[in-house]
Amino acid sequence: MARLHYAWTHPEKAYIARKPGSSRHDKFPEDMQELRKRIPELKVESPHQTRGRGGYPKREASVEEERAKGELQTQIDDWISMCKATYGLSLSAPRRGTADPPTSESVPLGPAHVVSHKFVPIYLGADVEPLLAGAEPLQDGPGGLEHRVLPAGHPDAAPDSRLYVYACGVAIFHLVQPRSVECLGELAAWRYRSYDTDLDWATKHLQRRLAQEGSATEAAAPYVLSAYLLEDSPWEGAHLETALQVLATPSVLVDRNHPGGAERLGDDVERGLFIDGYRNQDAVDFGIQAVSMGVAGWSGVAYHPLSPERALAMDEIVELELDVQTLWALSAYVRGEVEAGRDPVMRDEEHGLRWLRGAYSRLTVARDQETTPHQRMRKAVLATSDLPDRLRHMQEALRESIT
Numbered sequence: 001m002a003r004l005h006y007a008w009t010h011p012e013k014a015y016i017a018r019k020p021g022s023s024r025h026d027k028f029p030e031d032m033q034e035l036r037k038r039i040p041e042l043k044v045e046s047p048h049q050t051r052g053r054g055g056y057p058k059r060e061a062s063v064e065e066e067r068a069k070g071e072l073q074t075q076i077d078d079w080i081s082m083c084k085a086t087y088g089l090s091l092s093a094p095r096r097g098t099a100d101p102p103t104s105e106s107v108p109l110g111p112a113h114v115v116s117h118k119f120v121p122i123y124l125g126a127d128v129e130p131l132l133a134g135a136e137p138l139q140d141g142p143g144g145l146e147h148r149v150l151p152a153g154h155p156d157a158a159p160d161s162r163l164y165v166y167a168c169g170v171a172i173f174h175l176v177q178p179r180s181v182e183c184l185g186e187l188a189a190w191r192y193r194s195y196d197t198d199l200d201w202a203t204k205h206l207q208r209r210l211a212q213e214g215s216a217t218e219a220a221a222p223y224v225l226s227a228y229l230l231e232d233s234p235w236e237g238a239h240l241e242t243a244l245q246v247l248a249t250p251s252v253l254v255d256r257n258h259p260g261g262a263e264r265l266g267d268d269v270e271r272g273l274f275i276d277g278y279r280n281q282d283a284v285d286f287g288i289q290a291v292s293m294g295v296a297g298w299s300g301v302a303y304h305p306l307s308p309e310r311a312l313a314m315d316e317i318v319e320l321e322l323d324v325q326t327l328w329a330l331s332a333y334v335r336g337e338v339e340a341g342r343d344p345v346m347r348d349e350e351h352g353l354r355w356l357r358g359a360y361s362r363l364t365v366a367r368d369q370e371t372t373p374h375q376r377m378r379k380a381v382l383a384t385s386d387l388p389d390r391l392r393h394m395q396e397a398l399r400e401s402i403t
Contacts, residue, residue, distance in 0.1 A: 107274045109183035109267060112233040114247070115314070116191070119225045119321055120173040120202045121329035126347055130213035131165045138164075142378070143323035143359045153205065154198075168355075169333075169347040170326045173202050173221075174318065184243065185264035187228075188250035192262030195224045222332065227301040227321055229314045235274075240293065240304065242274050247302035248295040249280045286380035288373050296380035312373045320378060324387055327359060331390040334397050343401035344394075353398045360391045 124131075135148030145166055152161035158176040165171050175198065181187045202221040210217050228247045235243045246252060253270060254262045283297040292311035294303045301321070305311035337344040346352050363382065366375055382388055 107239065107271050108234040109185075109270055109274075110234065111180060111182050112184065112187075112243075113178070113180050113231045114187060115229040115231060116175075116177040116179055116187075117227040117229070117314070117318055117321075118173070118175040118177065118198060119227070119325045120175065120198060120221050120223075121325045122171050122202065122206055122219050122221045123169060123329045123333045124171055124206075124217055124219050125169045125333070127210060127215055127217045127219070128165060128167075128169050128171060128347070130210060130215045131163075131171060132167065134213070135165050141319045141323045142363060143327065144362045145323050145326060145359060147322075147326075154201065164322055164326075166326050167347075168326070168330055168351045170329045171206060172322060172326055172329070174322065183264075183267075183270060184246050184250070185253040185266070185270050187247075188253040189262050189264045191226060191250055192254060192256060196261075198224055222329075225300055225321070225325055227314075227317055228303065230302060230304040238277055239274050242278050244293055244295045244302040244304060245279055245283060246273060247300075248283050248297040249299055251299065252278065282384070284380035284383050286373075286376040288376070292373060294377060294380070296377070296384045298384055301381065312371075312377060316374060317377060317381075320381055323359075323363065324381060324385055327363075327391065328385065328387055331387070331394050334394045335390070338397050344397055345401075346398070353395060353402065356391065356395055356398065360388070360395070363391075364388055 131150065132148055135150045137148050140146060145168060147164050147166040150163040150165065152163045152173055152175060154161050154173070154175050156177065158178065161173070161175045163171060163173050179187055179190065181190075199221045203219075206219070206221075207217060230244065230247065233240070233243060252273060254264055256262050280295075280297055283295050285295055287293040287295075288311070291307050292303070292305045294301070294312075301317060303312075303314065303317060334344040363378070370378075
């Protein structure tokens with residue numbers, strides 16, 4: 001009654017919720033005012049006016065006042081019915097947090113279309129020379145690292161997949177693999193199962209290429225890092241945020257200890273992540289409101305442009321990851337040498353301490369014309385890869401080996 005009383009006596013302030021598509025919402029207060037003119041002015045007391053000071057009841061209403069209230073209530077009921085029929089409106093505002101929680105049936109698991117970008121780095125040292133000689137030069141990336149390019153030659157990857165050869169002694173495969181999946185668990189299981197085959201393929205393929213150039217290497221690919229471009233999906237809002245979090249941390253969807261290889265955990269587990277709004281506390285969000293959504297984590301990157309004309313291109317993420325993973329592979333070599341009690345030896349004098357210091361600065365310090373989306377992405381990738389700490393450790397190791 002109090003809500004009706006306020007709506008009746010303060011029509012210009014009363015909350016009015018309208019059904020989607022109602023085109024007469026702006027005219028509603030005028031119509032209500034007109035309706036009020038046709039209803040006799042009667043004294044109406046709101047519920048909080050029926051008690052005096054200290055909460056003691058006020059005098060009993062007279063028979064005439066009770067009849068007047070009844071008549072007014074009937075007219076108000078008629079007014080509400082008219083509003084609902086004419087405008088499809090409700091006077092009560094939905095309170096925050098009172099919406100029905102999503103159920104397992106209301107959360108879609110897919111389908112989704114994702115472009116998988118895999119990065120498979122291998123440290124070759126001086127053995128990289130034959131590959132450099134036959135590769136096509138490229139413009140330096142964000143880290144200012146000199147590199148060249150060759151076709152990747154992967155049987156299950158898109159034609160634009162490449163083998164990038166860096167002058168500092170690292171070769172890195174970039175494998176592009178579009179995937180249409182019924183759910184993210186299917187993609188996660190494929191990711192882990194394909195990692196083993198990709199690592200084996202990359203190692204043998206590189207060894208064969210070097211053998212054709214009259215060289216040999218025992219180097220092996222140590223890991224694969226993935227970045228996902230989510231192109232199409234049924235998710236919106238909070239569910240879309242959860243999808244990107246899951247893409248960046250796919251281990252939550254699979255049993256990696258299954259005897260037959262990584263196995264999807266099932267619909268209930270996957271839906272539970274969406275209902276609970278799964279968030280990886282170690283992941284870093286680099287999205288821009290109304291422009292893009294992005295998440296970087298230790299296991300990889302997930303990205304979805306909301307406004308493609310204003311958002312980062314996926315190529316910009318790829319360019320950064322190529323340099324980041326190249327330096328990560330180089331730092332792994334230096335760490336291995338230090339831990340084995342040996343002084344690390346760089347491929348040549350050109351790629352020594354000063355070169356490393358310059359790469360560190362170019363990656364960690366903002367450029368004059370760097371855009372906000374790129375800066376947020378760069379900081380997120382660097383923070384979750386632990387690369388800045390590894391580069392500082394490399395500089396210390398190289399400095400000690402010189403002295």
